[in-house]
Amino acid sequence: MVEVTAERGKQLSSRVSEEGAGWSCTQIGTFAQLRPGRKGFTWFNARTLWRSRNEVLSGLFGDPSGQVRRRWVAEQEARGADPGFRIRPEVGDSFDFLLLGDTGEGDASQYAVVPGLLKVGEGTSFAVIASDVLYPAGSGNEYGDKFFRPYQDYDAPIYAVPGNHDWYDGLGGFMRVFCDAPPLRPKPGRGLRGLLWRKPEPIDERRLAEARKLRSRPSQQPTEQATQPGPYWVIESDSLLVVGVDTGIRGTIDRQQADWLRRVSRDPRPKILVTGKPIYTRNEYKPSPLEGGGTIDDIIRDPAHRYVAAIGGDVHNYQRYPVRVGDRVIQYIVSGGGGAFMHATHTIQRVDVAGVHEDDFRCYPLRGDSLSFYSQLYAKRLRMKWIYLTPGEASCIMSRQIGNNPVRPLGQVKITRRMRWAARLLGSWPMPFRLPVATAFHRYLSELSDWDTPPFFKQFLHLSVTPQTLTVRCFAATGCRSQELDPPLEDEVTISLS
Known part of the structure; x- marks a missing residue:
């Protein structure tokens, strides 16, 4: 079914016509009926800005994400999490999965993605959210309308790596939902940062339990070996490893996670990286630094580690940079169009970063x-x-x-x-x-x-894995009814895993 959708979608895309871009929308899609009636948050509200203050404080006084992350990891290990932070779904050597980023605004732009995602995602083994599962501040009390409700009909487990907005709650909501972790014991902070820093919001367990019922089918629950162990993890299969890293608020990887990443990367199987911060975006190079020296990209580029792609969220559009590293090409992808407002692509100048030619660069929206x-x-x-x-x-x-x-x-x-x-x-x-x-x-x-009518210019990825190849497809979500039924295919690349 996916192959047929992909072939037809090529005839509908924005790369073919204005109609394919969604400019001639004769009928609004069914997403309007899926969306809850509650009004979403507003950035023009002083309370919203105050709840999101950790972004500013981390820039002024330093990012404590690494210290807090180590506490979360220690607690998970004490609870019996796999010491290698491995996820082992029963997928065999060939399988499909979805990837979407920056999802959780809970408004029309998030729900507009859902119908096409469900159609293309039928039969996939799992989905991954790359960055910012929840806006504005990662509260565990807001997952109902911004996570469980929109994906209630997706019939497979969902994993995630946190983004900066998930960290505004100290990762409390994220860890409770994805890892079933109890709250961390309070630990007083030091100095002005400790005084002003936003602490995790107490979770209304009754409200969360009601929200979980929306995704309570057995097919939506991971097996014991496939439960998410922490904020970073590796999904293992015979053909490919999907390595998810947690970049915190400012993009730095703590020493403990960096050591884990190096160990995982020595596995001989091919790999893709999923990260909260893209490495190439807007014709710029932004490798996430590792505590103690080096960057994530140093690990990716090492030919012994066999990374074939690195996919990041945070930026709310789609971009793909095929970067030649020695005698191979690594696909660096931005996939942050899963639900939040759109970041402009027309401000990206002619692409020349890392030797990538403009005509080899891909973006959506155009x-x-x-x-x-x-x-x-x-x-x-x-x-x-x-x-x-x-x-x-x-x-x-x-x-x-x-x-x-x-x-x-x-x-x-x-x-x-x-x-x-x-x-x-x-x-x-x-x-x-x-x-x-x-x-x-x-x-x-x-x-x-923010925009509540089509075209939305949202997107998600469908990835197909075989022992020989990884095929990455970018599908659009415009909010138009016809393109819910047959989502436009905006980009496609097949990567050899041999």
């Missing part, structure tokens, strides 16, 4: 669609009708600016001064003043880019 999306958003929010760029206009502007081969056929568009100024204000190329579209802005004022 830069032109991203520019058109933000022009429409600001035209409505700020009542600036002149700033709106149609998808065709925006695609022509971005193709001319980037100098790449057009991704989809371009119509006859005359680029005017108005269009050029609109694109400049929307950040399509650097200038002293532009409207806020960067990720730093989104951290605090993301509702200005």
Whole structure:
């Protein structure tokens, strides 16, 4: 079924037509009925910002995630967790699984992903969430509408690596839900950071028990050997290891986890890495540092370790960089379009990082669609009708600016001064003043880019494993009914595991 969906999806994608991108949505999808009626959180609320203060405090006073993580790991080991933090599902040497990132806003953009995910994910062995399972602050009391309800019909276990937002709760909610771990014993902090640091929120166990009932079928529960042991882990199969690492708030890996990662990486089987922080994003290189020296990417690039891909969340779109390392190519992928508001792709300049050629780079949404999306958003929010760029206009502007081969056929568009100024204000190329579209802005004022009607430009990955190959497919979720029934295939790459 997945193969048929993939072949048909190629004819529907944004790389083929504006219709494939979801711009001509004649019928809104069924996600609207799945979404709960409760209003979601707002970043314009002082309480929300205060609950999320650990991001700022970690930048000012240092990130204590490594110390807290070691306490969680010690408690899990004392409770009998596998000492190698291994997960051993009964999958054989060929299997499929899903991967999605940055999911849990609990609003339309999260629920719009669900129908296509369920269709493509039918028959998969498990799913993995890479980063930020829950917004805004990882509370264990908010998993009902932001995790259990949206994925109640996904008929397999779900594993996760935490993102920075999950750490704003000291990982209390994450560990309780995914590892069934009791709260850590309180430990007084030192200095001003200890005084201001947000502690884990007490969990309403009755409320959590009710939420768990939504995913209580036996097929959704991992076996004893396949239970998630901690915030980092390795999923083992005969053909491939899926190695999940916890990058905390600031992206640093503590010494204990780094030592574990080195041990796991010496296994002779091929591997992919799942991380909360992508290594290549926005044409930049951001390897996560290891406490004691070196980076995660040093481990990935070592040919003895046989990593074929590294997939990270945190950035809310899809990007793929095929990086040549010696005589092989490692696929570095961003997959953070699982539910949160969209991070722009039109602000990514012509790709040249690590020798990756622009025409070998892939992103979703396409830069032109991203520019058109933000022009429409600001035209409505700020009542600036002149700033709106149609998808065709925006695609022509971005193709001319980037100098790449057009991704989809371009119509006859005359680029005017108005269009050029609109694109400049929307950040399509650097200038002293532009409207806020960067990720730093989104951290605090993301509702200005929140969108409750199609197209949503969300995405998830379907991965197929055989003893010989790993095939990674990126499917889109636009929120349109027709594309719920037949999700568009935006990218596909097959990697040799030989």
